[in-house]
Structure formats: C-alpha cells, structure tokens
Amino acid sequence: SSGINAEYGGVGAAAVGSMPGSALFFLTYEHTKRLYPGQHMLASSLGEITACLVRVPTEVVKQRVQAKLAGSSWSGLRQVLKQSGVRGLYVGYGTTVMREIPFAAIQYPLWEAMRAKYNPEGSGFKSGICGSVAGAIAGALTTPIDVVKTRLMTSTSNESVIEVIKQLSYEGVPAFFRGLTARIGWLSIGGFVYLGTYQTVLEIMS
Numbered sequence: 001s002s003g004i005n006a007e008y009g010g011v012g013a014a015a016v017g018s019m020p021g022s023a024l025f026f027l028t029y030e031h032t033k034r035l036y037p038g039q040h041m042l043a044s045s046l047g048e049i050t051a052c053l054v055r056v057p058t059e060v061v062k063q064r065v066q067a068k069l070a071g072s073s074w075s076g077l078r079q080v081l082k083q084s085g086v087r088g089l090y091v092g093y094g095t096t097v098m099r100e101i102p103f104a105a106i107q108y109p110l111w112e113a114m115r116a117k118y119n120p121e122g123s124g125f126k127s128g129i130c131g132s133v134a135g136a137i138a139g140a141l142t143t144p145i146d147v148v149k150t151r152l153m154t155s156t157s158n159e160s161v162i163e164v165i166k167q168l169s170y171e172g173v174p175a176f177f178r179g180l181t182a183r184i185g186w187l188s189i190g191g192f193v194y195l196g197t198y199q200t201v202l203e204i205m206s
Contacts, residue, residue, distance in 0.1 A: 025051035026198065040112050044104035049097055056096050057089035063153040092152040095161060099145035103138045110134035111195055122203050128196020135191025136184050143183055144176035
C-alpha cells in the first residue's frame with residue numbers, strides 16, 4: 001500500500017498542471033511550425049519553454065509528495081510557499097528546460113519523420129505507435145538530466161546543479177541512470193497516449 005501511495009503521490013498536482021501545460025506546448029508548437037515550416041526542433045523547444053512555466057511548479061509539488069516530504073499536493077504547495085515563496089515553485093526550472101528541450105528535440109522530429117513515413121493517412125493509433133517509439137528513445141537519452149533535476153527538486157539544502165552532479169559522480173555512472181527502465185516504460189506509454197490522442201484530435205478538428 002505504501003509503495004502504491006508513493007508511486008501515485010502528487011498525482012493531484014500533476015493533473016492540475018497537465019491540461020494548461022499541454023495547451024501551452026501545442027499552441028506554441030503549431031504556431032512556430034506555421035512560421036517556420038519543417039523546424040520541428042525549434043518548435044518543440046519553444047513549446048517546452050512555455051509549457052514549463054506551468055509544468056515546473058506542479059512537478060516541484062509532485063516530487064515533494066513522492067519523496068514523502070509532504071503528505072498531499074496541497075500541503076506540499078503550502079510547504080514550498082512557506083519555505084521559499086513563489087521562487088520555490090521554480091526550483092529546477094533551468095534544469096527542467098535543459099532536460100525537456102533535448103527530449104523534445106529528439107522526440108518530436110522523430111515522431112514527425114515516422115508518422116510522415118508510416119502514417120500518411122493520419123491514423124491516431126499509428127501516430128501513437130510512432131510517439132511511443134520516439135518517447136522511449138528520447139527518454140533513455142535524457143535520463144541523466146532527469147536524475148539531476150529530480151535531486152534538485154527534492155533537495156532541502158538548496159544545492160546547486162554543479163554540487164548535485166559532483167555528488168552523483170561520487171556515486172558512480174549508474175547513479176545518472178537510476179530509474180532508466182521505469183522512465184522508458186512510462187514515456188513509451190505516455191508517447192502513445194499523448195501523441196496518439198493529439199493526432200486523433202487534429203483529424204477531428206480538420
């Protein structure tokens with residue numbers, strides 16, 4: 001029971017930030033693609049920068065709950081605001097953007113290329129398969145950045161990025177890849193649902 005609670009702790013915060021974060025991403029992504037056709041890396045990078053304005057605060061709260069530093073999303077939010085103010089909600093913003101931009105710059109060009117080749121008819125299911133493969137590859141390659149980001153968000157001593165990287169280096173190379181299997185699995189499923197749904201909505205709207 002405690003394992004399940006730890007795994008799903010902070011889900012409230014994640015749910016609250018999911019819709020506006022996704023909306024900001026795709027608004028920016030599609031607008032940039034119209035301005036600069038074919039520039040999927042640029043479009044996805046700008047999309048992540050804007051989406052992180054919503055995503056990072058919810059991630060900070062979620063990580064605190066999962067690390068058992070707070071009992072609920074609401075108490076986690078109050079704890080962060082009391083300790084560090086609004087600035088505390090954006091701890092790790094830079095490293096999150098540093099993680100999300102490489103992730104998006106790998107995932108979205110891969111997804112666009114695969115769906116152009118294997119899904120010219122615009123099937124939501126096939127788009128989801130392409131998104132699943134792209135998400136798994138991007139997730140594996142960006143795991144070290146995610147590990148550093150998580151350490152920063154759950155730290156209670158205001159460690160810097162350099163200090164976290166040094167600590168992980170002392171622990172050895174495997175420390176940078178903790179959670180690799182789970183991350184690949186989660187992002188593979190997420191890519192299928194997220195981009196499959198997105199393609200389906202695009203088709204309905206068109």
